[in-house]
Amino acid sequence: MKQDIRTLFTEEDDLKALPKNHRSEFADKLKEQSKPKQNPYTWLSAAAILIVSLTIGFNVMDMEAKPELNQVSPIIAQVEAVEATYLKDIETEWQSFITIADDELLVARFKKKLDELNADYKEISLQFREDSNNIFIIEALVENLQTRLQILKDIQKHIKILNQKDEQYENTI
Amino acid sequence: MKTLFKITVLMLITSFQVYAQTETETETEILYSKSYETNQSTTALLEFRGSSVEIYKSPDDKFHIEYIIEFINYPNRKKKEARERVNIESDLVNNQITLVDKSKFSMYRFYQSETITGTLDLRNESEIKSYLYKSEKQVVNEINKAKKPVSLYAKYIQSANRYSESEKKEMIEKSNNRKRKKYVKRFTIKVPSHLDLTINSKASTIRIQEKIENQITLRADGGTVYLNEINNIRNIIKIKDATLIVNSINGGEVILDNSKRTIIGELKNVKLNSEFSQLEIGLINKNVEITDFTSKYLIHNFSKDFEALDMNTEYSEVNLFLPRNGGYELTTFGNYTKHFVENKLVEVSAEKTNGNTKMLDLNSKENDGKLSAIKVNTANGIIRISKDVINFGE
Numbered sequence: 001m002k003q004d005i006r007t008l009f010t011e012e013d014d015l016k017a018l019p020k021n022h023r024s025e026f027a028d029k030l031k032e033q034s035k036p037k038q039n040p041y042t043w044l045s046a047a048a049i050l051i052v053s054l055t056i057g058f059n060v061m062d063m064e065a066k067p068e069l070n071q072v073s074p075i076i077a078q079v080e081a082v083e084a085t086y087l088k089d090i091e092t093e094w095q096s097f098i099t100i101a102d103d104e105l106l107v108a109r110f111k112k113k114l115d116e117l118n119a120d121y122k123e124i125s126l127q128f129r130e131d132s133n134n135i136f137i138i139e140a141l142v143e144n145l146q147t148r149l150q151i152l153k154d155i156q157k158h159i160k161i162l163n164q165k166d167e168q169y170e171n172t173i
Numbered sequence: 174m175k176t177l178f179k180i181t182v183l184m185l186i187t188s189f190q191v192y193a194q195t196e197t198e199t200e201t202e203i204l205y206s207k208s209y210e211t212n213q214s215t216t217a218l219l220e221f222r223g224s225s226v227e228i229y230k231s232p233d234d235k236f237h238i239e240y241i242i243e244f245i246n247y248p249n250r251k252k253k254e255a256r257e258r259v260n261i262e263s264d265l266v267n268n269q270i271t272l273v274d275k276s277k278f279s280m281y282r283f284y285q286s287e288t289i290t291g292t293l294d295l296r297n298e299s300e301i302k303s304y305l306y307k308s309e310k311q312v313v314n315e316i317n318k319a320k321k322p323v324s325l326y327a328k329y330i331q332s333a334n335r336y337s338e339s340e341k342k343e344m345i346e347k348s349n350n351r352k353r354k355k356y357v358k359r360f361t362i363k364v365p366s367h368l369d370l371t372i373n374s375k376a377s378t379i380r381i382q383e384k385i386e387n388q389i390t391l392r393a394d395g396g397t398v399y400l401n402e403i404n405n406i407r408n409i410i411k412i413k414d415a416t417l418i419v420n421s422i423n424g425g426e427v428i429l430d431n432s433k434r435t436i437i438g439e440l441k442n443v444k445l446n447s448e449f450s451q452l453e454i455g456l457i458n459k460n461v462e463i464t465d466f467t468s469k470y471l472i473h474n475f476s477k478d479f480e481a482l483d484m485n486t487e488y489s490e491v492n493l494f495l496p497r498n499g500g501y502e503l504t505t506f507g508n509y510t511k512h513f514v515e516n517k518l519v520e521v522s523a524e525k526t527n528g529n530t531k532m533l534d535l536n537s538k539e540n541d542g543k544l545s546a547i548k549v550n551t552a553n554g555i556i557r558i559s560k561d562v563i564n565f566g567e
Contacts, residue, residue, distance in 0.1 A: 049179065103553070106488065109466070113449065120414075136223060136376050140395060143414070147431055151449055155467060158488060161555055162511055 076132055079141060086145035093152035100159055110155065117148050197352065198246050205240035205261045209270050211365050217270040221374040224274045224360060228381045231363035236270050238263055243357045255356050276358070304563040306494045307473045312455030313438050319418045320380075320399050324348070393417075406442065429468070457482050465489045475501070475545065484549045491549060492557045496537070500544040503535040503558065507551040516557075516564045
């Protein structure tokens with residue numbers, strides 16, 4: 001079975017002739033393979049972005065709709081801070097008032113009024129504990145404190161004007 | 174492509190939000206409606222707490238009650254809860270109609286930090302330096318302006334002194350353009366003209382929109398009372414820690430305790446008792462008597478034939494503009510009171526305590542023979558009298 005293998009190659013060449021455009025076909029196939037593959041997860045990631053966005057949006061809206069969860073504490077703290085400041089100011093003004101007022105009936109009447117306002121305040125404070133987001137209750141609390149402070153300031157101003165008259169009157173005599 | 178898609182999604186989300194902010198959805202529901210037959214002796218007792226009430230004349234002899242809830246951009250899932258908080262009871266027993274608002278004290282939620290801060294900032298009120306004379310018409314215009322509903326946010330921003338006027342305007346406009354989720358509840362009550370009305374309210378807004386002749390006994394503790402013209406000699410209006418804005422009161426008694434703001438267009442045939450209050454009165458007509466402790470009064474006008482104004486005051490500040498129509502005689506009696514006439518101190522001889530001497534006597538120059546009398550009994554008071562401007566130079 002000895003044979004010259006060179007003759008075999010000669011026969012192969014005769015059987016399979018290369019097409020004329022084999023070069024360009026090869027180049028086209030090569031080009032096609034070099035294109036990036038289409039990612040099958042593109043739409044999935046888009047949907048995920050949409051879901052995450054909607055979830056965040058919904059949660060933010062829901063948190064807004066439940067202010068008690070994230071608002072109660074700051075409001076209570078704020079009101080307590082304001083209350084402490086007012087009470088300190090009220091005490092200062094009261095001491096100043098009893099120093100300059102020489103009318104015992106006036107002092108007694110103001111004491112009665114301040115006690116009434118204090119009793120009202122305690123009642124409103126109980127409501128505030130139950131419903132700390134109610135602006136009308138907060139308003140009532142602050143107005144109560146303001147009233148106490150303001151009536152003390154007003155009466156002292158009034159007495160000062162009256163006393164100025166006294167000094168002026170005495171000077172003219 | 175991927176980036177383009179992301180941008181599109183973001184634009185879509187943003188546009189939804191912008192759309193949601195600009196569109197206002199309002200839905201009104203009648204939650205309670207009832208009518209009662211009445212006769213000449215029927216009375217009504219109404220009790221409110223944290224309520225908003227509008228009262229009108231009835232078109233017939235029936236007493237009508239209607240309670241509505243108005244949802245503004247309010248989420249559907251929460252409407253049921255809002256409805257459930259409403260609890261109204263009414264009945265007619267022994268010819269007396271009773272109406273009680275037992276609803277939970279539930280004004281719409283409120284968590285605008287700036288508004289809270291505004292509420293807490295109210296004490297920074299600017300000090301008034303002078304009062305300018307106002308005609309009767311100007312006072313009525315102010316009353317009508319004060320009656321217009323203002324949002325709480327606007328009210329607090331307006332009263333906060335830490336903002337400039339332009340900042341306030343900008344903040345209020347921004348707030349008005351913002352979408353709010355809220356609900357508003359309101360009574361509309363229609364009352365026959367013969368029915369006697371007793372109203373007890375706490376932290377409520379009561380509006381009587383029309384001129385009425387009914388006998389009214391009103392006790393308002395906190396809140397605001399807006400009245401038009403009320404005419405009845407048996408009226409009793411008690412205002413405590415509340416605001417009173419009224420066009421005209423003819424007849425009856427008015428009692429004010431710590432009313433920081435009372436504006437009355439006209440007073441006639443009224444006994445007014447006040448303490449710790451601030452009042453502005455447009456016109457004093459016939460038969461008015463005032464008793465006061467530590468309030469501030471500002472009186473602009475007197476009717477031509479007011480005949481007499483009697484004031485009994487202690488530690489009060491009385492600011493009044495002289496009558497422009499007809500002759501008058503203004504006299505002050507008492508002790509230890511400082512008088513300013515046309516913004517100048519007038520020295521009067523007065524005892525420091527317990528005296529009741531005549532201190533000041535002013536007469537109109539145009540004397541047509543008939544003088545109306547302004548008589549002020551005062552102890553430890555400040556009285557300022559002027560024609561056009563009252564300055565506080567003291």
